[in-house]
Amino acid sequence: MKISDSRKKELLQFLHNNNLLCDNLELLNKALTHSSYTNEHNLSSSENYERLEFFGDAVLKLISSKYLYEKFEDYDEGELSKIRAALISDNTLAKFALKINLGEYMIFGPAEKKLGGEKRKSSLACAFEALLGALYLDNKEEITKNFLLKFISEETPYIESHLIQLNAKSTLQEYTQEKYKTLPEYKIINETGPAHKKTFEIQIEINGEIISTATGDSKKEAQQNAAYLALEKLGLLKEENEQNV
Structure with missing residues (x-):
């Protein structure tokens, strides 16, 4: 999918705002393209965030698992799994996405946009995962890790406290x-x-x-x-x- 000059400026602004680097703007653009856009423009599903979301989900689990494994040395597998599940839930990922105004830079089909797609939790969570996938595939593993850990390290104490209360x-x-x-x-x-x-x-x-x-x-x-x-x-x-x- 060809990227217009105005769209390139938007993507570069997004990267600048969040102190990120991504040389492959086409990959970044896919990460922020909702399926409603490709559907309404008869484009291949490979042009939206779905494939990158799949890859980003694996990146998310890898980075978060390593972080939790190293931080909570006395926690067993069950306890670590509970915290990770809360960390990578749609609600938490959507919260991360809102912090960086991700929805404002996403592309939607007219109908989905009219329905407020940029604020829909499921869409924000998917796009956040896709963003991780795009950054990682752009050979920015360290940038991806540091970017994600900033959110995870801030959120973990609240989740841990909540789980302690539940248990x-x-x-x-x-x-x-x-x-x-x-x-x-x-x-x-x-x-x-x-x-x-x-x-x-x-x-x-x-x-x-x-x-x-x-x-x-x-x-x-x-x-x-x-x-x-x-x-x-x-x-x-x-x-x-x-x-x-």
Whole structure:
């Protein structure tokens, strides 16, 4: 697909804005071309981002896996997989794409553009992967790695914290079984709000001692929040964070 002079300027501006280098502008242009454009202009699918997305997905997994493997030496395969899955999800990749205004430089068919394609999470995530693929194939492996790691390193602490909170119940249970030979007891101490939008307050007791209290929009969420606070009170979160510094 031939690139106009005005399009070249747009691509060069994008590279400049993000401190990137890409000698092959045709490859970069493909990475930012949505399938709706090639469909509506009867062009080959090889002219849009789909093939580069496929390759970029592999690049993304390789770089993120190596980063997590080296950063979290004490994490097992399951824990590493959970963090990586969150890091490479459409929601996270779309967030990365929005940070660099990727949608503004994408090409869409008229119908898709009218529907706000440049803000669609799935399209942004695919284009971000395709961008990684284009940069890597342009023999810019180090640039690609540094570019991606900038986003991953910023996002990982939030994802790790979120996963710790989601896994708080099982972590607390393992701890109490090992230390006290008992299980934490979750008690609903209050329910407020209408039936369709209740807020639950949960209290955790271990051996009859109140350890923490928290609220949530569901019993499960309140239990998770209370378990997280219990881990914090018991000093377990601090120990885990210190291990990963």
